[in-house]
Amino acid sequence: MPESTTVEPGGAADPGVLRQAAWDASPIIVSGFAFGLVFGLLSVRNGVSPLAATLMSALVFAGASQFVAVDFWRQGVQALPVAAITFTTLAVNLRHLLMSATLAPTLRGHRCSVLAAAFSLLLIDETWALSEHRFKQRRASLRYFLACGGLIYLGWVGGTFVGTRFGAAIPNPAVWGLDFTFIAMFLSLLILLRKRRSDYAVWLLSAGLAFTLSLLPGLGPLAVFIAAITASAIVAALTGSEAAAPAPAVAPDAPTVSAAVNKENS
Amino acid sequence: MTWLELWAVLLMAGVTYLTRIGGIFLPVDRLQSPFVQRFLANLPAAVLAALIGPKLLGSSDSAVWLAAVVVAVTVWRSRNTLLGVALGTATCAAVRYFSH
Numbered sequence: 001m002p003e004s005t006t007v008e009p010g011g012a013a014d015p016g017v018l019r020q021a022a023w024d025a026s027p028i029i030v031s032g033f034a035f036g037l038v039f040g041l042l043s044v045r046n047g048v049s050p051l052a053a054t055l056m057s058a059l060v061f062a063g064a065s066q067f068v069a070v071d072f073w074r075q076g077v078q079a080l081p082v083a084a085i086t087f088t089t090l091a092v093n094l095r096h097l098l099m100s101a102t103l104a105p106t107l108r109g110h111r112c113s114v115l116a117a118a119f120s121l122l123l124i125d126e127t128w129a130l131s132e133h134r135f136k137q138r139r140a141s142l143r144y145f146l147a148c149g150g151l152i153y154l155g156w157v158g159g160t161f162v163g164t165r166f167g168a169a170i171p172n173p174a175v176w177g178l179d180f181t182f183i184a185m186f187l188s189l190l191i192l193l194r195k196r197r198s199d200y201a202v203w204l205l206s207a208g209l210a211f212t213l214s215l216l217p218g219l220g221p222l223a224v225f226i227a228a229i230t231a232s233a234i235v236a237a238l239t240g241s242e243a244a245a246p247a248p249a250v251a252p253d254a255p256t257v258s259a260a261v262n263k264e265n266s
Numbered sequence: 267m268t269w270l271e272l273w274a275v276l277l278m279a280g281v282t283y284l285t286r287i288g289g290i291f292l293p294v295d296r297l298q299s300p301f302v303q304r305f306l307a308n309l310p311a312a313v314l315a316a317l318i319g320p321k322l323l324g325s326s327d328s329a330v331w332l333a334a335v336v337v338a339v340t341v342w343r344s345r346n347t348l349l350g351v352a353l354g355t356a357t358c359a360a361v362r363y364f365s366h
Contacts, residue, residue: 034348048271049268052267052268052275055267059276059278060279060282061282062282064310064314066278068317069278077268077270077271080274086274089277089278089282090281092310093282094309095285095306095307096286096289097285097288097292098306100285100287100290101289101290102289112291115290116290119286119287120283121286175363176359177333177354177356177357177360180330180333180355181354181355182321183330183333183334184333184334184350184351184354187314187318187338188337188341188347188350190314190318191341191342192341192347193311193314195307199311202308202311206311206313206316206319207316207318207322208323209319210315211324214319214324223316224313225316227316228313228315229309231312231316232305232308233305235308236307236308239304
């Protein structure tokens, strides 16, 4: 098993790697801060307490799932559907499974517990993409991953905190179109996520199902969950192997595995 | 912050951590099934579409529909989500302002 060859020695800090990480991650740090602002602002407008919003950014650190979760606060903080929020978060973040499965083998020189500690908070679409890209050309380095993740994290949490300060000061959000900002966020993410032609089928089926289910009484936020699972499964079953990415060859002695996930995540 | 909010945040963090470290420990060959791969790949877009569906299809506000088109075209062309969100929100506000 190639151990020390794929991972830099964990001894002295390498300023080159840290500088490179800061440079590579800079656009994401800036937009992360800006989106953190939007998130903090929308959270407070939706009735999330400022502390809970900032804590969510600090503990969860998964943008899309946080925007999705905050939408549930609309029903009032007394009637928070905690189970639905948890399931929906799980559904939105399941893609991380594929990312940790592909990134872990390239950092094989580190113990599983070290990787788990690093991944648990800092593995997001962006740090995964940056690392996968970098580790294809340079030596894999957990330091690089941690530096990218740490900087993006500071921007996201800081932005959220500032946003919650401003959010309460805006008198009538509908006048400013802020009620639409949610739809705009989801729609933007949806379009960015588009990878395959079959995605259109997922969009239409899931949106249509969710709309139909939302007309039924008593289903509430579960409608989103049911529609998403059903639409994903139906389209996955109908699309043949020609539409799918090739399965990655994950074997104990194959250190770099990324083909399939590369195609399916940004 | 209420206790319910704290619980929601902690559970969100918990399930998110599981998805992030799962790939280190899980027998990854389980995920090799093409169906599971496609299912997981479809899921994020499906959740987002399911959230948009009721809001958009159930809305009769022309400002919302127009703004949605602006967002879609902007992000499609520029790949810039922040620009899309900004222009979309501005469009929504402008249409409402002028249609009063």
